[in-house]
Amino acid sequence: MSAHIKLGRYKSTAKWAALAGSALLALAAGLYFGLEGPQNSAAPLMGLTLPDVDGKDQRLDQWKGKVLVVNFWATWCEPCRKEMPEFVKAQARFSGKGLQFVGIAIDQPDKIRQFARELNLNYPSLVGGYGALELSKGLGNRVMALPFTVIVNRNGEIAYTQMGPLNSVKLDLILTELISNAT
Amino acid sequence: MLCAGPLAVLAADVNLLPPEQAFRFSARALDARTLEARFAIADGYYLYRDKLKFAVTPEAAILGSPDLPAGKVKTDEFFGKVETYRGTLVVKLPVSGVAAGQTVVLAADSQGCADVGVCYPPTRQKLTLALPAPGSGPGTLVDATPPKKTWFK
Numbered sequence: 001m002s003a004h005i006k007l008g009r010y011k012s013t014a015k016w017a018a019l020a021g022s023a024l025l026a027l028a029a030g031l032y033f034g035l036e037g038p039q040n041s042a043a044p045l046m047g048l049t050l051p052d053v054d055g056k057d058q059r060l061d062q063w064k065g066k067v068l069v070v071n072f073w074a075t076w077c078e079p080c081r082k083e084m085p086e087f088v089k090a091q092a093r094f095s096g097k098g099l100q101f102v103g104i105a106i107d108q109p110d111k112i113r114q115f116a117r118e119l120n121l122n123y124p125s126l127v128g129g130y131g132a133l134e135l136s137k138g139l140g141n142r143v144m145a146l147p148f149t150v151i152v153n154r155n156g157e158i159a160y161t162q163m164g165p166l167n168s169v170k171l172d173l174i175l176t177e178l179i180s181n182a183t
Numbered sequence: 184m185l186c187a188g189p190l191a192v193l194a195a196d197v198n199l200l201p202p203e204q205a206f207r208f209s210a211r212a213l214d215a216r217t218l219e220a221r222f223a224i225a226d227g228y229y230l231y232r233d234k235l236k237f238a239v240t241p242e243a244a245i246l247g248s249p250d251l252p253a254g255k256v257k258t259d260e261f262f263g264k265v266e267t268y269r270g271t272l273v274v275k276l277p278v279s280g281v282a283a284g285q286t287v288v289l290a291a292d293s294q295g296c297a298d299v300g301v302c303y304p305p306t307r308q309k310l311t312l313a314l315p316a317p318g319s320g321p322g323t324l325v326d327a328t329p330p331k332k333t334w335f336k
Contacts (some may be wrong), residue, residue, distance in 0.1 A: 044304035074293065076234075081261060106304055115261060133304065143201045145301040163199070164300045 009024070040159075042152040045070060047140060050126035053109045053116070058126055063100045067178045068152040072104045072128065075111040079165050080147040085117055086168040090175060091153050097179045102123045102130040106134075106146065151177050198218055199297060207306040207329040208291050213275070215283035217316045220249075220291060221324070225296045230268035234305060236292035237276055239287045247277030267295075283316045291327075308326040 006031045046061045060070070071087060073080035084103075091101045103125030105112045112125050133144045141148040151160040151174060160174055207223040220237060224230055232254040239246045244283045250276055254266030283289055296302035310328035315322045 074302070075261060076231075078259060078261075079300035079302060118261070141302070143199050143301075144318065145199065145202075145297070145303050147301065157223070 033179075036161060040157045042068075042074060042150070042156050042158045044138060045150060045152065045158075046131070046156060049126055050104065050132065052124055052126055053113045055109075056122065060102065062154060063102065065154055066098045066100045067094075067175065069099070069101045070083065070104060070150045070152065071101065072106065072132065072141070072146055072148040074105055074107040074146055075115045077146040078106065081119075082167045083168075084121070085149060085172065086166075088122055090171060094175055094179055095122075097138075099179060102126065104132050106133055137155060149174075151178065153181065162181065199299070199301065200228070202293075202295070202306040203327065204296055205297065205303070205309060206230055206293055206306065206308075208293070210289050210291075210310055210312060211324045212312045212314050212322040214321070215264060215281075215317065216278060216285075218246075218276040218278050218289060218312060220276055220289065220323075222268070222291075222293065223275075224269055224272060224285050228295055229267040229298075230272065230293050230295035232268060234292070235274070237263050237274075238290045240279075240311040241279045241281070241287070242288075244287050245280040246276060247279070250275040259286070274293040276299070278314075281314060282313050285334045286311055286313045288312075 009108060033098050040177050046064065049057050050060045052058050060068070069090075070085070071080075071084075073079065073084065081101075092098065101123035103112075103121070103123065105125050106128050109127055112127065115121075116125055133141070137144050138152075139148075139150055139158065145163070147162075147165060149162040149166055150158055151162075153159040159178055195225055205225045205228040207225075208220070209223070209332055210218055210220045219240075222230060232251060235249070235251065236255050237246055252268075252272070254268045256264055256266050259265045269325055276286065276289075288309055288311050290307055292307050294305045295301065310325045310327045313322055
């Protein structure tokens with residue numbers, strides 16, 4: 001009997017755990033896909049001007065109206081380098097559909113250039129510094145680590161942020177959805 | 184199944200330590216000519232050997248080459264062979280140009296990563312040590328004062 005009660009309680013606990021799990025899932029999804037609200041405005045990011053590897057200033061708002069993936073990275077960050085081939089593939093696949101990747105490298109221009117060449121990087125990488133990392137903190141990069149990725153929808157709202165590497169299947173799902181949501 | 188990735192990363196993000204906690208820097212003066220720097224590296228984090236740099240002030244103080252232990256060698260696709268440290272790292276640093284009883288500021292630049300797949304920019308941590316008088320034994324272990332970060336230019 002006691003064993004039965006225990007089992008029952010366990011079941012009930014498991015049920016609650018499952019419910020709590022679903023709630024967490026919903027919460028996580030809400031956090032990640034929080035598409036509404038002015039707090040999701042990518043304006044501070046889009047207002048950024050950073051030099052490219054040739055020293056020429058580039059404004060992020062030149063890609064306004066596109067689905068924009070901004071990836072903070074560095075050559076000294078191995079997990080950053082490991083995920084970038086997936087970004088190259090995605091850029092190639094969706095470039096005709098209004099997708100633009102932009103790297104912000106917390107690094108030296110010659111190192112960025114060297115790695116970009118090795119990878120056949122098909123999107124620009126701008127040169128960031130302290131200011132760029134501080135800005136990423138405001139976007140959710142609490143400990144200012146890399147990689148950190150922000151996906152901006154066509155309306156200039158932050159649709160997704162990712163601390164650490166982006167799962168390639170997840171990336172594909174998000175991009176497919178955001179690209180099909182024409183404004 | 185698709186949820187496993189992002190949820191795992193979400194959890195990782197919640198738990199990610201700031202670099203000064205992931206790589207806790209402390210030091211003591213063993214005698215008037217030798218400093219001992221320590222990094223307490225949290226589980227699941229590692230430091231790069233070739234990114235460790237030390238400096239002392241005042242200007243008259245001169246730091247010799249750090250006695251860095253061998254790290255764990257791994258091959259990095261971009262940088263070639265790199266060595267990493269985990270756990271507790273102890274580094275002896277010869278110091279000259281300052282007398283017993285004087286204080287020095289020891290700065291350590293380090294750079295490391297977490298196994299969950301993120302890396303921290305180079306971080307500078309500092310502390311102040313008093314050099315012990317001859318025969319008085321090692322000084323007490325001093326923790327780093329609030330951190331200052333440095334970035335590549």
